[in-house]
Amino acid sequence: MIGTQQSRKNSLTSLILVAVMLAAVVVLDQVIKPTDSMSMLLKVLQKGSIYALAAVSMNLLNGFTGLFSLGHAGFMLIGAYTYAIFTIPSEARDVVYQYYDAAIRISFPEVLGNALGPVGTLVGVVLAVIAAGLAAAVIAWLIGLPVLRLKSDYLAIATLGFAEVVRAVFQWGKLGPVTNGSNPLKSFVRINAFQLKLGGTTISLTTFVPVLLATVCIAFIVLLVNSTYGRSFKAIRDDEVAAEAMGINLARHKMLSFCVSSFFAGVAGAGMAMVLGIAQASNFKSAMTYEILLMVVLGGIGSISGSCIGAMLFIAASEWWLRGLDSGVFLGINAPGIFRNGFRLVVFSVIIMIVVLFFRKGIMGDRELPDLLKKRPGKGAAGK
């Protein structure tokens, strides 16, 4: 009754906006050549969208359910490896597993591609991505049984420890036939493999694919957060005792949030592997979790659009805008004495401190983009 018409109009508007954004990405992909100076924009979009997904999935847990977990890199690692293992084509397998005898000898895109053609390849990739999410979610369920009894800092430490254990296990030589030990997995299906052939012209979907993947997943998280389950997550975050007294099963809902968050962390891991073209356990250090946490905090804890903005700004700043600080020339100033390796991080840290000082609740606070256009209910957070 209340506002259903309004919300339908809003969801239609956002649907159109997302479609326009995706179309723009496809166009950019065709217009910008790899040699252009603007080609960094594409790189940022590719990596940034995957990081945005990771940040949003972490926000679901930390910002919406109030469970402070730092195991994200671990779940992303599981996702990246699952995706990589199931998409390495058979002819490349022996080269990749050069020191081991590969144990898993199935490639989803290859098997389905042989059977169904290009569509089969695509389905195979999608299946591998879903498998990556499921693997992370199943592990999350197992870890969650003991760990979700903990609260705040203790939960953070336990999940952080878990992520480190996962990284160590995946590098373990005995698991080499599956994980390739501490050597990287490569040669699997990357984003630049996605092309659309229409008649004589080839449309590259290199940037479109990761952006689409992130968009679809984030859209699901938005839907979940605004559903009755998402509202219960927020209730648990606001007051656990009251939530339980009002009939919300804490164990079940925390586990649900943890598993869904981990599922999308796994998908983000798969996306990361797709973008980088390499899956190596040593890349998924706890520093990665902190980077993602930083994006969440910068964007605003409890704001999905905030996480996306945070991730994009973070990646753009560290990969593109501030590059010059490391390589001698920044904003046309040539000062190799100051702008040398490592200076970028100094400037970056200062910027982050300034942002946190001036936006104490992150860039978006707990608001979403559409909220900026309308007045907040009550005076609530006004005046901050």
Added chain:
Amino acid sequence: MSTILKVENATMQFGGVVAVDNLNLEVNEGEIVALIGPNGAGKTTAFNVITGVYQPTNGAVYFQGERIVENHPQGKLKKLYKGEHAGEYTRVLAPTPDHITKLGMARTFQNIRLWKSQTVFDNVLIAMHCRTHANFLAASFRFNRKEEREQRDRVARLLETVGLYDVRNELATSLPYGKQRRLEIARALATDPRLLLLDEPAAGMNPQETQELTAFIGEIRDSFHMTVFLIEHHMDLVMDISDRIYVLDFGKLIAQGTPEEIQNNKRVIDAYLGVAEDA
């Protein structure tokens, strides 16, 4: 009239301290029953035992004729146990509070516990979640549109009944104190209970607000066919609306009866009510 809630020989012991000692009480359907007593008498502890926040050390709780909570001293408490009826209870039944709420018992808190980042409307809506049938996938993809719409309609009606409809889009914490209390009761009602437990609903209220609340609790009983069990210190409220009163002192039940009986009970006057000096 059938008994809706029965507490049988419930003892709650924390280490060496017996907070609730061999409590026996019954609440009948449609009644308003009050639990009174001096500070620290164990009233809220008794509530927490009934609603599953604490597991009693010994004893049982029945709801709608069914035994929902039962426990006996275990581990270290086996030796320490100071209460009565040891050995009479052998099973362990310890449902979590959410489970008990789903059975049809809802409570409010002594210190208001609203979900602070949520609006008035959402506070009530979230409380209906425990009656939702859709799983999280169905809910995310909005297959439960009908259920959701029904819930929203019910919230609107409930808010109208309790007089909070015009502030539905305000943040819960921006409401004045009296309205927050009202909202907490509305939220408890949204879980579809048969029995409503109110823990000091009039705490911190001025006489006028207390009077309004008294009328409000009466209205709830009548319009929702609700049974109400409440803890309260405002004697005007208690004497005004209660059908029966239980009095706790140092964890023990020292009296029970109608408001008149309680007012004239010597033990209650000594322990709690005191003698009115200006009378």
